[in-house]
Amino acid sequence: MSGTFVGMPAFPKAAHDAVRDTTLRANLRHATHTIRDKRAVAVAELADWAALREAGRQIKDRTLHHLDAYLVQLEEAVTAAGGTVHWASDAAEANRIVADLVKATGETEVVKVKSMATQEIGLNEALEAEGIRAYETDLAELIVQLGEDRPSHILVPAIHRNRGEIRDIFASEMGEWGRPAPDGLTDRPAELAEAARLHLREKFLRAKVGVSGANFMVAETGTLVVVESEGNGRMCLTLPETLISVVGIEKVVPTWRDLEVFLQTLPRSSTAERMNPYTSMWTGTTDADGPTAFHLVLLDNGRTDTLADEVGRQALRCIRCSACLNVCPVYERAGGHAYGSVYPGPIGAILTPQLRGTRSELDASLPYASSLCGACYDVCPVAIDIPEVLVHLREKVAERGGPGHRLEKAAVKAAAWVLDHPAALAAGERLASRTRALHPKRLPGPGASQWTESRDLPEMPAEPFRDWWKRNRT
Amino acid sequence: MSQTSRDRILGRVRRALAEAPAVREPARAYLTAHAPDDPAALLDLLHENLADYRARVHRATEGELPALVAELLDRHGAATVAVPPGLPPAWLSATTAEQRHDEDTPLTPHDLDGTDAVVTGCALAIAETGTLVLDGGPGQGRRALTLVPDLHICVVRAAEQTVASVPLALPRLDPTRPLTWISGPSATSDIELDRVEGVHGPRTLQVVLVTDA
Ligand code: SF4
Numbered sequence: 032m033s034g035t036f037v038g039m040p041a042f043p044k045a046a047h048d049a050v051r052d053t054t055l056r057a058n059l060r061h062a063t064h065t066i067r068d069k070r071a072v073a074v075a076e077l078a079d080w081a082a083l084r085e086a087g088r089q090i091k092d093r094t095l096h097h098l099d100a101y102l103v104q105l106e107e108a109v110t111a112a113g114g115t116v117h118w119a120s121d122a123a124e125a126n127r128i129v130a131d132l133v134k135a136t137g138e139t140e141v142v143k144v145k146s147m148a149t150q151e152i153g154l155n156e157a158l159e160a161e162g163i164r165a166y167e168t169d170l171a172e173l174i175v176q177l178g179e180d181r182p183s184h185i186l187v188p189a190i191h192r193n194r195g196e197i198r199d200i201f202a203s204e205m206g207e208w209g210r211p212a213p214d215g216l217t218d219r220p221a222e223l224a225e226a227a228r229l230h231l232r233e234k235f236l237r238a239k240v241g242v243s244g245a246n247f248m249v250a251e252t253g254t255l256v257v258v259e260s261e262g263n264g265r266m267c268l269t270l271p272e273t274l275i276s277v278v279g280i281e282k283v284v285p286t287w288r289d290l291e292v293f294l295q296t297l298p299r300s301s302t303a304e305r306m307n308p309y310t311s312m313w314t315g316t317t318d319a320d321g322p323t324a325f326h327l328v329l330l331d332n333g334r335t336d337t338l339a340d341e342v343g344r345q346a347l348r349c350i351r352c353s354a355c356l357n358v359c360p361v362y363e364r365a366g367g368h369a370y371g372s373v374y375p376g377p378i379g380a381i382l383t384p385q386l387r388g389t390r391s392e393l394d395a396s397l398p399y400a401s402s403l404c405g406a407c408y409d410v411c412p413v414a415i416d417i418p419e420v421l422v423h424l425r426e427k428v429a430e431r432g433g434p435g436h437r438l439e440k441a442a443v444k445a446a447a448w449v450l451d452h453p454a455a456l457a458a459g460e461r462l463a464s465r466t467r468a469l470h471p472k473r474l475p476g477p478g479a480s481q482w483t484e485s486r487d488l489p490e491m492p493a494e495p496f497r498d499w500w501k502r503n504r505t
Numbered sequence: 506m507s508q509t510s511r512d513r514i515l516g517r518v519r520r521a522l523a524e525a526p527a528v529r530e531p532a533r534a535y536l537t538a539h540a541p542d543d544p545a546a547l548l549d550l551l552h553e554n555l556a557d558y559r560a561r562v563h564r565a566t567e568g569e570l571p572a573l574v575a576e577l578l579d580r581h582g583a584a585t586v587a588v589p590p591g592l593p594p595a596w597l598s599a600t601t602a603e604q605r606h607d608e609d610t611p612l613t614p615h616d617l618d619g620t621d622a623v624v625t626g627c628a629l630a631i632a633e634t635g636t637l638v639l640d641g642g643p644g645q646g647r648r649a650l651t652l653v654p655d656l657h658i659c660v661v662r663a664a665e666q667t668v669a670s671v672p673l674a675l676p677r678l679d680p681t682r683p684l685t686w687i688s689g690p691s692a693t694s695d696i697e698l699d700r701v702e703g704v705h706g707p708r709t710l711q712v713v714l715v716t717d718a
Contacts (some may be wrong), residue, residue: 058697065698082535089531096528099518112681118511170704171695187695194696220696224704231705236614252680262652262691262706269648269683270614280514287680291672292535302694305554306634309706310686311648317683319611320647331514339521 055191055366062190063357069303070354070410076305077295086292088414091348094285095338101250101283102329108253112315114325119277121332126157128328129242129275133163136273138239144257144264145169146244147351148277148330150182150373151386154242165242166208166234168263170227177204183367183375186301186353191366194218205230231263241267241322245278246350247293248327251286254314255327258297258307268311274322279330281338281347293350296412300352333386342423346382348413355407355417361400370397377407381420389428398424538669540633547632548663552714554635558689559702560710566717571599574624574658577711578602581656583621587612589646596624596660607646617653623707624658625651628684629677633670635689637661637712640682648685657707659687663714 074080094101106116119125133141141158143149143165155165155176167176171189175182178200182188189197198218205212205226210233212226243264247256255276257264268274284290298307316325338344356362356376367375371393372383380397389395398421407417540550555562565573578586578600586602597604605612605620612620626644627637637659639645644660651657661667668674678684691706702708 062698077539079535079539082532086531086533086535089528093528093531096522096525098522099515102515102518118514120510120513124510168705169695170693174695187698189695197696220699220701223696224693224701228704232618235705236618249680254680260691261693261704263704265648265652265685266705269652280518287675291675292533294671304558304688306631306636306686306688308558308687308689308692310684312680312684312686314681314683317641320641320683321649329514331510331517335514335517335521338518341525344521 056364058191058193059363059366062184062187063359063363066186066303067357070300070357073299073303073305077299080296083292083296084412084414087296087350087412088348090284090289090292091413092345094283095281095344095347097285098280098283098338101285102280104250105248105253105283106329108250109315109325109327110253112253114253114315114327117326117328119328119330119332122152123157125152125277125328125330125332126154129154129277130158130161130163132273132275132326133158133240134161136240138163138273140164140166140234140238141240141242141275142166142168142234142238142267142271143172144241144243144259144267145172145188146242146277147373148244148279149242152277152330152332154277166231168231168234168267169259170224170261170263173227173231174200177201177208181368182373184353184356186356191368194220194223197223201226201230209233231266235263235266235270238267238271240273240275241271243267243274243276245276245282246297247290248278248283249285249287249290250283252314254287254312256290257311258294258301259310260302260308262309265309265311268313269321271322273324273326275326275328277328277330279332280334281349297350297352300350300354300410300412333388336388337382337385340385340423343381343385343420345415346378346385346420348415349378349382350413351378352412354410354412355415358406358410359401360404360406361402365400370400372397377401377417378415381415381417381424384424384428389424389431395428395431398422398428535672536670537672538633540669542669544664544667547667547669548714548716550669551630551632551635551661551663551667554632555637555689555712556635558635559692560635560689560712562712562714564714564716567715570660570713570715571595571597573713574660575599575601577658577713578622578624578656581622581709583656585620585622587617587620587623587646587650587654589623589625589644589650591643591645592624592626593644607650611647612650614649614653617649620654622656622658623650623654624660626660626662627666629674630661630663630667631669631671631674632667636674637687638674638678639685639687640678641684642682648683651685651687652706655703655707656709656711657687657690658711658713660713660715663716 109116117128158165174189184190195218201212202216210230245255246258298304359377362376370379372379374382380400384394384397387394401421403418405418552562588604588606628640629638690702690710692702693704694700
């Protein structure tokens with residue numbers, strides 16, 4: 032990649048495809064601002080938020096530091112409780128393990144709880160290639176699946192769709208997958224939810240195999256935790272005979288007690304609730320309650336590479352709350368699809384290039400998909416310094432060489448210095464604003480087009496982000 | 506094959522961490538609870554937070570409980586009710602709804618789907634978050650029981666089962682049991698962030714706080 036734009040992009044200019052993008056942008060803006068404002072209220076309820084955040088950071092850092100020991104301990108505990116543990120180095124291996132487990136049951140259908148890990152490895156597609164149909168059961172995932180679409184937000188994957196679009200998708204597609212939508216379906220959210228309830232209940236009641244991820248795994252006890260709202264998770268976790276959970280190795284926490292931190296910080300950061308409607312916890316299998324067979328697939332798929340990077344490893348602390356997406360000015364305008372990964376937004380910009388490497392031009396461009404404003408760091412409940420990792424990754428991309436790398440290196444060095452000097456950052460943003468006419472409209476270079484194909488390159492804002500933030504936040 | 510992957514992953518983890526500086530025990534400088542340790546205030550807080558998440562909350566004495574349960578079942582037109590093993594028979598002594606006991610022949614998912622309501626106790630209630638915790642103990646039943654029927658009536662023995670906070674709840678729970686934490690009825694905000702209740706779990710959660718021992 033040559034001559035990569037290393038300025039401080041902030042707000043994209045208005046879309047060329049005005050109608051479509053206006054809808055998308057309006058949806059995103061409404062959603063992110065609503066969650067953002069509610070979250071601030073929920074967090075303010077806890078006087079010890081800073082201490083909880085710090086404890087969360089430290090617990091995760093300590094876990095990562097002894098990850099080998101905790102994984103072995105977890106394996107022992109899960110096995111002792113009647114579960115079976117599998118280890119998968121990469122996506123292909125994880126998919127093969129799951130497909131073989133499903134085949135061994137003789138079933139050709141599975142019901143799925145929304146899980147980023149299974150999206151990351153492309154499990155649904157891999158199962159389909161083996162003749163196994165995977166039904167997404169989270170309402171938003173259902174919308175995405177029926178719409179042959181991709182999720183655009185960690186927490187609300189169909190945030191880019193409005194009610195009219197959802198109605199149309201349900202009316203035309205549900206019949207293809209099972210129980211059709213009722214005649215005369217309107218776009219009232221309650222009616223749409225009811226259609227989904229009926230469509231999916233039929234699947235829950237006959238499902239023999241469930242597939243899930245997990246929010247946490249407790250090494251000490253072998254307990255898995257799934258946090259959700261709708262109850263589709265509970266359905267998938269309890270009604271089938273076989274449960275297969277695919278979980279990234281970084282999701283382990285050492286002790287039962289550690290949950291006291293994350294069960295306070297996750298719901299408030301994520302959906303701005305004191306507690307989400309449902310949390311399920313299970314340890315292996317239990318007689319006469321829930322699945323009789325439990326399989327845990329521990330997934331690496333680039334996580335150990337991330338762990339090896341002393342600056343970048345902090346991305347593995349992420350508890351996938353999505354708070355950073357909702358405050359990100361770039362995400363709000365670009366939308367989740369632009370990141371070309373199941374992990375969008377600020378966390379995606381640092382996690383994806385680490386999990387996948389920066390060989391592809393798209394992945395190499397992700398560390399530049401930020402204004403470095405720092406809002407993501409401020410809200411992160413495990414204090415991941417996303418701007419720090421972004422700058423670090425930019426430097427790595429630049430070091431890989433190629434035409435223009437010297438320029439990039441110099442620019443990155445300057446950016447790193449600027450980050451350590453807040454006054455200079457503010458000044459730099461102002462300078463960048465004044466010179467925005469000089470910034471390119473599209474990323475130059477061959478690979479950059481992938482990043483800009485789907486939407487416009489962010490234009491420098493008319494005013495510095497920090498000024499805008501101050502003005503609009505109070 | 507998977508043995509090799511296990512060794513490979515653990516080996517990669519160890520190599521990744523070889524140079525990492527030591528980290529210390531996590532500091533736990535946060536609060537154990539945010540609410541005052543006063544039973545009456547805790548009960549009020551629990552009531553308020555349950556209601557805030559759209560559970561319908563009632564208070565009753567042990568003596569008033571059977572009539573209240575009967576009335577709540579009636580109000581929702583529940584003709585059938587799932588009964589977990591170990592539920593005090595008195596709780597259902599006033600209702601005329603058909604009782605389906607989940608005992609020797611467990612109710613199938615389809616049976617549950619055709620059952621209007623379920624009545625259970627709980628293991629704990631957490632005041633600060635408005636959360637009920639079920640652990641499958643006596644009077645609570647399997648996890649599916651409180652999931653499939655559309656109405657869940659949950660009885661909390663307020664004095665002994667209310668705790669202030671999540672940090673105070675965890676030590677009282679047994680992680681080897683399957684646990685379900687319930688905060689309000691099933692809900693989704695996936696469609697333009699409009700909150701809709703009862704996508705998959707019970708649409709209605711009725712909570713009875715029993716206020717004498
Ligand atoms: S990086 Fe932090 S704020 Fe973003 S999703 Fe992860 S935990 Fe949440």
